[in-house]
Amino acid sequence: MLRQVEGSKAVADAVAACAPEVICAYPISPQTHIVEGLSALVKDGSLKNCEFINVESEFAAMSVAIGASATGARTYTATASQGLLYMIEAVYNASGLGLPIVMTVANRAIGGPINIWNDHSDSMSQRDCGWLQLYAENNQEAVDLHIQAFRIAEEMSIPVMVCMDGFILTHAYEQVDIPTREEVKTFLPPFTPRQHLDPADPVSIGAMVGPESFTEVKYLAHQRMIDSLRKVQEVADDFERHFGRKTGGQLRSYRTEGADTVVLALGSVIGTLKDVVDELQLDGHSIGLVGLTSFRPFPFHALAEALKGAKRVVILEKAFSTGTGGIVTQDVVRAIEGMGIKDFTVIAGLGGRPITIASLREYLTNAMQENVERITFLDLETETIEKELSKERALR
Amino acid sequence: MSTTQIKFYQVGSFAVGNRLLREDERSVQSDPERTNALTSGHRACQGCGEALGARYALDAAMRATNDQLIAVNATGCLEVFSTPYPESSWRVAWLHSLFGNAPAVATGVAAALKAKGNHTTRVVAQGGDGATVDIGFGALSGMFERNDDVLYICYDNEAYMNTGVQRSGATPPAARTATTQAVGAKPGNVFGQGKYLPKIAMAHDIPYVATATIADLRDLEAKVERAMTMHGSRYLHVLVPCPLGWGSASCDTIKIARLATQSGLFPVFEAINGEVVASSKIRKKVSVEEYLKLQTRYSHLFSPQRNDEVIDHLQRIADKNIERYELMGE
Numbered sequence: 001m002l003r004q005v006e007g008s009k010a011v012a013d014a015v016a017a018c019a020p021e022v023i024c025a026y027p028i029s030p031q032t033h034i035v036e037g038l039s040a041l042v043k044d045g046s047l048k049n050c051e052f053i054n055v056e057s058e059f060a061a062m063s064v065a066i067g068a069s070a071t072g073a074r075t076y077t078a079t080a081s082q083g084l085l086y087m088i089e090a091v092y093n094a095s096g097l098g099l100p101i102v103m104t105v106a107n108r109a110i111g112g113p114i115n116i117w118n119d120h121s122d123s124m125s126q127r128d129c130g131w132l133q134l135y136a137e138n139n140q141e142a143v144d145l146h147i148q149a150f151r152i153a154e155e156m157s158i159p160v161m162v163c164m165d166g167f168i169l170t171h172a173y174e175q176v177d178i179p180t181r182e183e184v185k186t187f188l189p190p191f192t193p194r195q196h197l198d199p200a201d202p203v204s205i206g207a208m209v210g211p212e213s214f215t216e217v218k219y220l221a222h223q224r225m226i227d228s229l230r231k232v233q234e235v236a237d238d239f240e241r242h243f244g245r246k247t248g249g250q251l252r253s254y255r256t257e258g259a260d261t262v263v264l265a266l267g268s269v270i271g272t273l274k275d276v277v278d279e280l281q282l283d284g285h286s287i288g289l290v291g292l293t294s295f296r297p298f299p300f301h302a303l304a305e306a307l308k309g310a311k312r313v314v315i316l317e318k319a320f321s322t323g324t325g326g327i328v329t330q331d332v333v334r335a336i337e338g339m340g341i342k343d344f345t346v347i348a349g350l351g352g353r354p355i356t357i358a359s360l361r362e363y364l365t366n367a368m369q370e371n372v373e374r375i376t377f378l379d380l381e382t383e384t385i386e387k388e389l390s391k392e393r394a395l396r
Numbered sequence: 397m398s399t400t401q402i403k404f405y406q407v408g409s410f411a412v413g414n415r416l417l418r419e420d421e422r423s424v425q426s427d428p429e430r431t432n433a434l435t436s437g438h439r440a441c442q443g444c445g446e447a448l449g450a451r452y453a454l455d456a457a458m459r460a461t462n463d464q465l466i467a468v469n470a471t472g473c474l475e476v477f478s479t480p481y482p483e484s485s486w487r488v489a490w491l492h493s494l495f496g497n498a499p500a501v502a503t504g505v506a507a508a509l510k511a512k513g514n515h516t517t518r519v520v521a522q523g524g525d526g527a528t529v530d531i532g533f534g535a536l537s538g539m540f541e542r543n544d545d546v547l548y549i550c551y552d553n554e555a556y557m558n559t560g561v562q563r564s565g566a567t568p569p570a571a572r573t574a575t576t577q578a579v580g581a582k583p584g585n586v587f588g589q590g591k592y593l594p595k596i597a598m599a600h601d602i603p604y605v606a607t608a609t610i611a612d613l614r615d616l617e618a619k620v621e622r623a624m625t626m627h628g629s630r631y632l633h634v635l636v637p638c639p640l641g642w643g644s645a646s647c648d649t650i651k652i653a654r655l656a657t658q659s660g661l662f663p664v665f666e667a668i669n670g671e672v673v674a675s676s677k678i679r680k681k682v683s684v685e686e687y688l689k690l691q692t693r694y695s696h697l698f699s700p701q702r703n704d705e706v707i708d709h710l711q712r713i714a715d716k717n718i719e720r721y722e723l724m725g726e
Contacts, residue, residue, distance in 0.1 A: 021511035022504060051507040055500065056538030063497035063535065067468065067504025070491050073511055075504075093493050197466045197489040197505060199517055204484035206469075206492030208476055 002177050007139040007169045010176045011104060012037025014143040016047045017184040018150045020076040020102075022068035024053040024061045028083040029116050030166035031106040035078055058083040062090035062101075069099035070205055072196035074150065077101065080166055081108035081122045088126070095130030095221070097206060098194070100153035100160070102146065103131075107267065107318075108166040109351040117352020118166040120267065120318035124327045130221055132160040132228060133296040134248065135266040139164075139174045144247035145293075147179060148235045150188055155235075156228045157194050163295075165268040167352070179243060187242045229297040250299035253306045255281060256288030261368045262307055264290045264332060265316040269348070269355050273316070276360045285368060295328065303335040312342040314367050318349045325375045342370065348378035397722050398674040400666065403614040423614075424459070431458035431487075433467070438485035439477040443646025445636030445653065446474055446551040449610045450522060453549050453634065454488060456617040460624035461518045465489070466505050470498035470523030470532060473558040474551065496531035498523045499539035502546040510545075518624060519545065525552040525566035529593045533565075540600035543628040547620070550593065550631070553638035561641040565591050568661070569713075570706050571693045573641070578696035587709060594667070597631040601670040604630040608664060610637075611654035615676060619666065635662045643692025655687035660714035663721040677725040678718065684710045 003010075011034050015023075023042065025035035039054075041047040051068075055061045061077045069075040079087065084105060094101050105123045109115040123133055134149060136142035142164040149160040164170060179187075195203060209217055229250065236249035246252075254270075255277055256262055265273055270291040277289045290306050292299075307313055313336065317326045326345035333343055344367050349355045359379050366372045414422045424430050433454030440447035458465050469475045469492040478485040479492065493501045502521035509517050521539075523532060528550040539546060555573045556562040562575040569587040572578040576585040597605045603626045608616040616634060623630040637644060637652045644652055656662040659682050665675035685707055688694040697703045718724055 022507045024504070024507075049511050049513070051511045053503060053507055053542070055503075056534055056541070059497065060500040060503075060535050060538055063493060063500035064504035064507065066493050066497075067491065067501035067506075068508040068511075069504070070501075071466070071505045071508035071512075073508035075508075089494055090497060097493070197491055199464045199466065199489050202487060202489040204479050204486045204490045204492075206475075206490075207479035207481040207484060209481040213481060 002175045004173055004175055005178075006033060007142060007164065007172050007174065008033030009037050010139050010143050010178055011146055011164070012041065013178045014146045015076055016041045017179055017181045018147055018188055019074065019181065020050055021073035022051050022053065022064070022075045024055050024064040024068070024077050026055050026058045026061045026079070026083060028058070028080050030108060030170045031078045031080045031083070031104065033170060034104055034106065058087040059090055062087040062094060065101045066090060066094050066097065066099055069094070069101050070097065070197055072191070072193040072198075074154075074191045075101045076103070078104035078106065080106040081110055081116075084122045084126060085110060088129070091126060091129050091131065094159045098157040100157055100191070102149045102153055102160050102162065104146070105161050105163045106166040106170045107163050115351040118168050118318070119350045119352065120163070123161060123163045124319040126161070127296065127327060130158070130225065131296065132158055132225070132232070132294070134160065134162050134232070134293055135295060136162065136164040136169060137268060137270045137291055137293075139169055139172060139176050140245070141247045142169055143176055143178055144239060144243070144245060147184055147188060148239050148248045152228065152231050152235050154191050156224060156231055158224060158228055163267065168268045183243070187239065225297050229294070229299060232294050232297065248293055250294045250302045251306060252291045252293065254289040254291065256290065256306065256310070258286065258309065259288030260286040260311040261314060261364070262288045262290055262310045262312075263314045263316060263364065264292060264328070266292045266295060266328065267318065269316060269318070272355055272357060272360065276357055276364065279357070279361065280364060287364065287368060292328070298331045298335075300331070300335040303332065304339065307336055307339065307341055310341055312344060312367070312370065314344045314346060314364065316346050316348055320347045343374070344372055345375045346378050347375065353379065397672060399725060400615065400664070400674045400676040402612070402676070402679075403618070424455075431455045431463065433458055433486065433488045434478060435485050435487050437483070439480060440473070441640050441646070443639040443649040445610050445638060445649045446524070446553060447477070448649070449551050449616065449634045449636045450474055452610070452613050452616050453522070453620050453632070454520065456620035457518070457520050457547065457624055458488060460621045461516075464517040466491070466517060466519050468493070468498050468502040468505060468519065468521040470521075470527035471495035472524040472527055474522065474524065476558055495527055497535050498527060498532055499535040499546065499548055502548070503539050503542070503544040506545045518547075520547045520549060522549040522551065524557070525550060525554060526556045526564045529565040529591055537600070540597060540602050540629045540631070543602060545627050545629075547623045547630045547632065550633045551636045552633055553636050553641060555641050557638050557641045566593070570697060570710060572696060573693070583696045584694070594631070594633045598667050598670045600629070602629040602631060603627070603669060605667040606631075606665065607633045607635070607662070609635040609653040609657055609662060611650050611657060612664070612676070615664065641693070643695070644690050648690055652687065652690055655682055655690070658682045659684045659687045660718040660723055661687060661710070663717045663723055665721050672721065675721045675723055678723045681724070684714050
């Protein structure tokens, strides 16, 4: 049933429908409404057999999640930005121990300067942490990805981050269909951990591994991540069979047939880009769009397939590696190696700067003629930059 | 304040577990079927106080819970010497995550058990003094404040031994560590710093806080058993001398722990709901000098000449403890 509901509330209800047994969270904007919603569901008794723990930090949030998951409980937490950074040590530990925790990242910029608005620099900073990262295009997909995430995580024994744009999605009211607990039950079986803490069969988890085995342990994690690529697609396909919606998966192409230029992006900006592609096609331009849902694992093969025949790819990123450029770009370039496709990167939406149709149209019109730099910062105030740079350089 | 009764491990017999006594008078150590949380073969140093303390504490917890126990371990010596992959000395469900998060991980374990309706399995978290008073302090305070159903045991050897004997917030004044060396005008750790976690734990009004040492294993076991009869956050602070870090003979570990209590430097007491209710009385008071002299971490106090000022200062600290915790009895 469709409901007009805030994204955070929708995600809270979707997570509740997955019947988590332990939820822990530390508040940080823009994640707060999700955990507020869940805390109410636990407190009023509608989410049964679930413990909600108000912890003293994000580091504790992920640590509580580790303990709960290692004891065989379906475990959920949510964070954003500085909070994700504060829990990093435990984030790596969770994936290292193979604990299928599901965490929402309500994407937000990282300070300094402090900024509470949306971009992807928080989750992108965790590119190499061994978690899956799935990016939601809209609130319906955010709901669906959470349900899929629990199944992927538990079947692969790998933790999953569901990334949804802070404020743009978390605080947006949209029509969303939220599957009920009964419906989710048919899709998501009860959690059967591969290994858990049990006095009847006492195992030691978290032993010290030396040089003689460390490479093998890490290689297995690498292979498991690669294997999970197929699982991401399988689960999305099965989700479609159960719920009749095509959400999740590795990536989705939009009007790319015969397109010379293909734009690639993650998250909510895909919606804006669809409008821009529609407009540009109406004007007779040869342009399409690929929305990347699964950033980790990275779908090298599927992306190469999706870009076949294109002359150039424009990667729109809401984060970048200082002094280097696009982060997603690095993987895209590897995916298209030897295909003769040129790559251009546009960094946009940093710290919540609106990405407008007008700006995108202007940039893409130039990009289609390869009349742009390899890396462009969208809507950059060049006058201010020049002034600051000349001042700074004079001091050096 | 009442007196904690002393119960001796060895009674008229040198045999382990008092095998010469009647069966019902023997200690549990003589029982081949006894619990064995930390079994032989681990890589602790000779005379390691922490290994001894952890074995007796967890064995007692296993007995108290009919083996329905899960242990969470902070990073540190205890974790490193017990689980070099693919080996493990633990005969208890055991989880090590990180250095600073054992209390929070234990909270998660307890929450999972509660959510699953498992009311019989209990949770113990353990770590060294660095994990407890320094890097894991926030997590521990959070666990206390929520009164999560966990017994946290700190094995206090008064420095970061696993990384090579650096100062922690539990390092006593004047002690030489790798980062408070015996050089300069005021050699060793400075006076007026450091934190005493048992009192901080008591300030959280948690149901049970106690201190113990490996010089009185019966007392340690009794306190673990008592803690396991309660629910909510409980804290046990155990002094475990470290031959390597303290510069003492391996055979003197227990003796040094005893001297720490008999000098008054380490008060042994119990607190219920934030109030001290009982303490172990000093049987034969010794000067702090007797305790200090057995450890090279204090050797700068005795050579090239005796440092009266610092030794007197340490004696005053011990005397203050004796007064505060009524360690001399009536």
